[in-house]
Amino acid sequence: MTDALVTSPPAPRPAMRWLRDTGYALAALPVALVALVVVIALVASGLGLSVVVGGVFVLVVGVYAARGFAHVERRRLAALSGRAVPEPAYLRARAGDGFWRRSLTPLRDPQSWLDVVWSLVGWITAVVSFCVAITWWATALGGLSYWFWERFIPRDGSDAQSLADLIGLGESRTADVGLVSSIGVAALVTLPFALRFAAVVHASLASVLLTSRAELQGRVARVEESRESAHRAEADSLRRLERDIHDGPQQRLIRLGMDLGRARVQLAQDPATAARTLDAAVAQTREAVEELRALSRGIAPPLLVDRGLAAAVGEMADGQPIPVRVTADLPPELPLAVETAAYFVAAEALTNVVKHSGADRADVALEAVGGRLRVTVVDNGRGGAAAVPGHGLAGLRERLAGVDGALVVVSPQGGPTRLRAEVPLR
Template identity: 40%
Template sequence: MTPPARVRRAIDGLGRLVGGLGTAVLAICALVWVVIVALLCLTGVGLLLVPGALRAVRTVADRERGRLTRWGPEVIPPDPIPSGRLAGLRDPAVHRELGWLVVHATVGLVVGLFGLAVPLYAVQDLTFPLWWQLIPPEEGSPTLIFWAIRTWPDALAVALVGVAWLLVGLVALPWLARLQAWPGRRLLKASADVDLSLRVAQLTATRAAALDAHAVELRRIERSLHDGTQNRLVAVNVLLGAARRQLARDPSAADEILARAQDATEQALADLRSVARGILPPVLADRGLAGAIAGLAGASGVPCAVDVQMPGRCAASVEATAYFVVAEALTNVAKHSGASSAKVAARREGDRLVLRIDDDGHGGADESRGSGLVGIRRRVEAHDGRLSLTSPAGGPTTMRVELPCGS
């Protein structure tokens, strides 16, 4: 992994840890309330508060589900808590949520605090030579420094400790983020039957979208062949017939007709090449996805930066979909956003190809108003991928697409 990629992973892990630290604080509050209600149940008063306590646990658990879904595969929520004063206590999903609450309020909190402390220690120790002389001698050394700081070499040694903290953060932060998220992904997911039924419904919808997208593509190819190529070939046939008849009467006129027939043939070939490129752009085979995206960015009407981290190739259909997404997104940026710059990033994250298209335009992109966004979503969902669009009024606009591409 390249150093910039490792830095991005560490920053991403830090963001996840901070988010997990927030839900850990909420989990502590919910856990304290559950304990209070449990103690009040000994007097009978707490029985009236049980449904509210379970709803509070479910609310915190849903916040964690949302957080985990934003950072990875979707965590499907369970069925609603059964109605009835104590019916929820018999729900297995509630039991798992209570177990997660205890783990996340303790282990999740500790992991989050440690993850947040690592970059803080790194910044403190790395900058220590800049301000160590301002510390009164009686206050001692910085945190976790066991030697007295009296000279410049002592202060520079602290900076070396900061470098060590920085290296620890680059390696450990992504791992700590996964460790913090693991209990939630294991305990907060829906039961197998709920997950299966939702998955069937999702696959049914994406299959219908794939069939619709396929039908639209066939109609586009049919129109291109009928309106362009077929008409030009008919013209060639007519011109060749006229030239054949003219040969016996005026060979010089036949030569002019043959020239027109040749021009029509060349135009028909150009139309066929255009249709073929629409099915599977040749640039993908020639230059790969990175080169194809660079070509789209270079031809964009808005200045576009490219950041592609693709160590290998994906399936041809996935690369073609990614190419279509970037091409349509950049077309939308040029036509509708009023942006002065854009950026396209593509990288492999495990078994998924992640695309991100940003622009600094006025925002307000809405799928209900067309602009090709519906077509992009259909193509992405046909590959069992995910699309998220953030486009507040005033901008900026960010489109994130995830496509499964194998390990």
């Protein structure tokens, strides 16, 4: 299973950008004028008739109409930017609400009134965008083609002066064509900037009124999901740790107690047998210590706090049964939550490599790239790793979600396996 990291959409080609900006700016005025006429008529009628029952329903219809125009504008914003635009979560009536409360729910939604405000004021920036776009295109196209259609302009009469003549460049056709063509070239050169300005003027107001609240709702939802993911990951880790302690060191310590009790009884009767029992107890002690040391790798070690992530991962790598090379390119200080998450990623990944991959070597790379801490673990094993619910990789994904991180696992059959995790440096 592979999860793609969140990346920005590729920048469009200049010609595509021109077309998007032109289409957005030229269509802004017709859409805004229709929205203005429809919404202002319905909302004004609804407010004026609000003293009677029917006026309230007309006002609700006006709010729904504003929602529709807002939806159209969000689709236009998505086409302009080339990426998805957040949709607001409109207030919905609950199952037990009565007729009046259900009918008036749109009037209690703040986003609905932001949509109304957009429908009433959007025409202002739409006029600016439309005028800038149409002026620059007309100037560029008209100026560059002036050499052709200039011959059809009537020159009769004393007032038939050319632009070149008016500013003192002479009455010749060459001066006139040269001046107007130069203006067309200047307009063509500045056309991308003018179109970008025209699109941004209108899109900025639309983004503030129509998507900013949706973005805030999305951030709140992501924070809540991250918190839930962190809680789930922590609960899973505690359950796994409890199970591992019960199945491993606890059983060995119980056997160790039994061996020591048996040795005490044997010591007076058969010292040789007691000595062998004590040797077995010593072996059990060593194995219990090794298992506890292995379990401690799943808990943030003191070395992580004292000397940082690179040293902690290096020590953990030294304790693996296979050679592990660690490379680190990190800033001097990292947030403890980021270091802890990265350490758990490296620990869980190396545990999976040792247990399941059949690899005889692995590489761990720690680096800070673009405001994110990247952990990459590569092994030369058999591949086929998958994020199965309840297992290591799924737990890693939950833990990373708790810190707004992301996980990518590329593990074709036959190997190699490449795991990459990214955690924001915040």
